[in-house]
Amino acid sequence: MRNVGLIFRREFGAYFATPLAYIFIVIFLVMAGTMTFFVGGFLARDQADLQPFFGFHPWLYLFLVPALSMRLWAEDRRLGTIELLLTLPITMLEAVLGKFLAAWAFTGVALALTFPLWISVNYLGNPDNGVIVASYLGSYLMAGAYMAIGSLISAMTKNQVIAFVVTAAVCFIFTVAGSPILLNYFDNWAPGALVQTIASFGFMTHFEAIQRGVIDLRDLIFFGSAIVIALTANAYVIDWKKAE
Amino acid sequence: MPIGTEFAKNMSALLSIRKLTKRFGSITAVDGLEFEVGRGEVLGFLGPNGAGKSTTMKMISGFLAPTAGTAIVAGHDVRQAPQAVKAAIGYLPEGAPAYPDMTPLSFLCFVARIRGIAENDVAAAVERVIAQTRLADVVLQPIETLSKGFKRRVGLAQALVHDPEVLILDEPTDGLDPNQKYEVRGLIQSMAAEKCIIVSTHILEEVDAVCTRAMIIARGRVLADGTPADLKARSGAASLDDYFREVTGYA
Numbered sequence: 001m002r003n004v005g006l007i008f009r010r011e012f013g014a015y016f017a018t019p020l021a022y023i024f025i026v027i028f029l030v031m032a033g034t035m036t037f038f039v040g041g042f043l044a045r046d047q048a049d050l051q052p053f054f055g056f057h058p059w060l061y062l063f064l065v066p067a068l069s070m071r072l073w074a075e076d077r078r079l080g081t082i083e084l085l086l087t088l089p090i091t092m093l094e095a096v097l098g099k100f101l102a103a104w105a106f107t108g109v110a111l112a113l114t115f116p117l118w119i120s121v122n123y124l125g126n127p128d129n130g131v132i133v134a135s136y137l138g139s140y141l142m143a144g145a146y147m148a149i150g151s152l153i154s155a156m157t158k159n160q161v162i163a164f165v166v167t168a169a170v171c172f173i174f175t176v177a178g179s180p181i182l183l184n185y186f187d188n189w190a191p192g193a194l195v196q197t198i199a200s201f202g203f204m205t206h207f208e209a210i211q212r213g214v215i216d217l218r219d220l221i222f223f224g225s226a227i228v229i230a231l232t233a234n235a236y237v238i239d240w241k242k243a244e
Numbered sequence: 245m246p247i248g249t250e251f252a253k254n255m256s257a258l259l260s261i262r263k264l265t266k267r268f269g270s271i272t273a274v275d276g277l278e279f280e281v282g283r284g285e286v287l288g289f290l291g292p293n294g295a296g297k298s299t300t301m302k303m304i305s306g307f308l309a310p311t312a313g314t315a316i317v318a319g320h321d322v323r324q325a326p327q328a329v330k331a332a333i334g335y336l337p338e339g340a341p342a343y344p345d346m347t348p349l350s351f352l353c354f355v356a357r358i359r360g361i362a363e364n365d366v367a368a369a370v371e372r373v374i375a376q377t378r379l380a381d382v383v384l385q386p387i388e389t390l391s392k393g394f395k396r397r398v399g400l401a402q403a404l405v406h407d408p409e410v411l412i413l414d415e416p417t418d419g420l421d422p423n424q425k426y427e428v429r430g431l432i433q434s435m436a437a438e439k440c441i442i443v444s445t446h447i448l449e450e451v452d453a454v455c456t457r458a459m460i461i462a463r464g465r466v467l468a469d470g471t472p473a474d475l476k477a478r479s480g481a482a483s484l485d486d487y488f489r490e491v492t493g494y495a
Contacts, residue, residue, distance in 0.1 A: 003358055010343070010354050017345035017386075080341035084402070087305045088358045089331040243268065243308055 003090045007098025008105070015068070015106050028064055028110040032056070036117065048125025053117055054135040054211050058175045058204050061107075061146045066167035068106060069150025070160040072099050073238060078158040082242060092235045100151050100231055107143045111136065131213035138210030141223040142203055146171050148230035155237040158244075171203075178202020257282045258410050258440035259304070263313035266299050266464075273299040275464035276313065281457075283409075286436045288455030288472070289444040292492050296464040297444040298338050301412050304442075305335040318409055331360065334408035336416055340399025344388030348379050348398045351387060352405055359406040373401040376431060392419040400428065404435075411441040417450060429454045448484040458484070460491050467491045 015021040032053065036042045040052025076082040085095055121127045150167040157163050176182045178199045186195050199205065206219040257280040266274040274296040281287050289297050302308040304315045306326040314321055320328035342351055352370045361369050374380055377397040382390055387398060400416055416432070417425045425447075432441060432454050445451065451458045452472050460468040460475070468475055468491050475487050 006354065006357050010346070013350075014343070014345050079344065080337060080339050081343055083302070083307050083337040084335075084341050087307050087330055087333070087335045087337070088355065089327050089360065090358060091327070 001094075003094040004098045004101065007085075007090070007095060008102045011072075011099050011102035012105060015102075020067075021106070024064065024067060024106075025110050025113060028060065029113060031060055031064075032114055033117070035060070048121055048127040050117060050121055050127065050132050050135060051211065053114070054139055054207075057139045058142065058207060061143050062171050062175060063168050064110075065107065065143060065146040066150050066164045066171065068103050069147055069154055069167060070163040071154070072103060072151045073155035073234075074157050074160045074163045077155075077241070077244075078160075082238075086238075086242065092238065096151070096231050096235050096238070100148060100227075100234075103151065104144050104147050107147060108140060111140055111143065128213065131211075134213050134215050135211045137215075138207055138219070138223075141210075141220065142207050145174075145203065145223045145226040145230070148227040148234070149174070152230045152234040152237060155234050156241065174201060174203050176202065176204065178205030258318055259442070260316040261300075261304070261313075262316065264300065264303060264310055264315060265312040266296070266303060266308065267311045273464055274303070274310075277461070277464070277466060278313075279459065279466065279469065281440050281442060283440050284437055285457055286432060286441045286443065286455045288451035288458040289442055289461065290446075290448065290451060290458060290488060291444075291461040295462045295492075297461060298414055299464075300461075301335075301414050301442070301444060302337075304329075305333055305337075305412055306330045307337075331406075332408060332410055334403035334406065334411045336399045336403045336411075336413045338414040340396045342387050342395065342398050342402065344386065346387055347384050348374070348387060348390075348394075348401070349383040351398065352401055355402045356405045361406060369405050369407075373404045376404060377401040378427065393421060393424045396420055397424075397428075400431070409439055411435070411439055413441065413443045415444055415446070417445065417447065425450070448488055451484060460488060462492045 035056040036053040040055060042052045045052065073082070076085060086092075118132060121132075122129070149170055150163070153167045153170060154160075154163040157166075173182070179202060183195060183199055186198060206222050209216055209219050259281040261277050261279050264274055264277040265272070277300060289300070291297050299308065303310045304317065304322065306322050306329050310323070314323045315329070316322070317329045318332040320332065322329045346354070349370065352373060353366055356366045356369050357363070374383055377400050379394065379397055379401055382394050387395060390398070396416065396419060400413070403411060403413065413432075417428050420428060429450065432443065435441065436454075436456070443450075443455065455472060458468075458470065458472045458475055459466055468478070468487070470478065472484060476484055478487070
């Protein structure tokens with residue numbers, strides 16, 4: 001686990017070595033605020049909750065998480081540092097986990113910096129803070145699932161732009177899997193069981209449940225297993241692609 | 245050969261390559277290589293581009309899994325105990341990759357820690373390799389701003405930080421100016437006695453200068469193996485250059 005910590009520190013530091021970290025955080029905060037107030041009608045709703053804020057998180061993550069995940073492995077493969085990293089006495093699991101946790105923790109920093117909204121809503125009214133805590137946890141877990149998918153896709157290419165675009169597309173499919181956008185397409189011809197299965201992969205469906213303050217173990221397991229599966233595949237893809 | 249000599253030979257061999265083979269699809273990059281390198285030996289790995297030099301080094305260092313055969317490094321089989329092999333080796337990959345956003349100091353500390361050097365000894369180990377590779381003037385500049393020569397030396401420093409018994413250096417002097425080449429050769433020579441070193445190179449004079457043994461490979465096979473003087477004598481050619489062209493088919 002010491003090695004995971006060391007890789008974590010190096011990767012986390014790498015975000016701050018370039019302006020990327022600051023640009024990401026500023027854009028995340030500006031977008032989150034804009035969505036909440038202007039699109040979500042935070043004030044006009046006249047309700048002391050953060051639903052308009054959390055409701056847009058899947059859409060924010062959709063293109064901000066790929067911006068963080070795209071470099072995770074693609075950059076190492078392009079620079080050749082992957083050869084250096086994987087000939088150090090560490091296991092593949094430690095390398096994958098260290099990188100993933102660094103990127104996920106970075107998302108956590110951005111998410112934590114939205115705390116003024118939480119303070120504001122408490123100042124303006126009496127929100128259910130339990131629901132808000134649950135929503136933050138759910139949002140963070142969902143960000144982890146997006147990040148794991150991004151890490152997996154980043155390992156498939158040396159090109160960060162390709163990694164970004166493909167990750168955004170794949171994450172979009174997972175985001176809308178449970179919504180009418182995708183389900184209407186299958187509804188007409190696919191058997192009910194298949195439609196149900198597709199719907200159960202929707203990130204939005206699972207996140208909405210948590211957002212209502214209902215922490216259902218199934219939703220947590222869903223995001224948890226999405227992370228585990230994506231990272232396992234990630235390790236195999238690196239092994240398979242590293243010779244190129 | 246009497247059993248006793250065979251045993252003694254195995255004991256002294258820090259690196260033993262056994263029928264090492266790598267195929268990429270239908271292409272055989274390394275074709276059943278077999279050789280041993282002992283402590284105190286500096287083996288020069290020669291061959292045209294695409295001969296399989298880098299692929300062989302990647303397999304010994306545990307980066308690529310062999311298709312068949314194996315490498316035994318300091319008593320550990322790279323297929324069964326890759327971590328132990330990685331720990332015993334100092335490896336400079338082709339092109340000396342390093343994280344461009346880090347400074348040599350932070351990069352070397354990172355590698356030293358991952359190499360399992362105790363926290364109290366990290367500073368001393370890093371200082372030692374910085375002195376050995378003459379990096380002191382640039383240790384606080386981001387690696388991406390360094391010249392090719394300095395980058396190469398950062399790569400070399402990274403391979404030496406844990407004072408490994410086995411050194412695998414893929415083109416350690418590529419891109420260096422004559423003075424830097426001279427220095428790196430001096431560094432390799434100074435370590436030669438207590439280590440087992442494999443150096444790949446295109447520069448044949450380098451083999452004359454630092455290697456106790458030279459091996460010419462092409463299409464994944466060993467074409468010639470002996471001391472540099474041996475190889476020259478064998479062909480009757482005046483220089484290693486001529487012999488290289490002769491055995492690799494360009495004479």
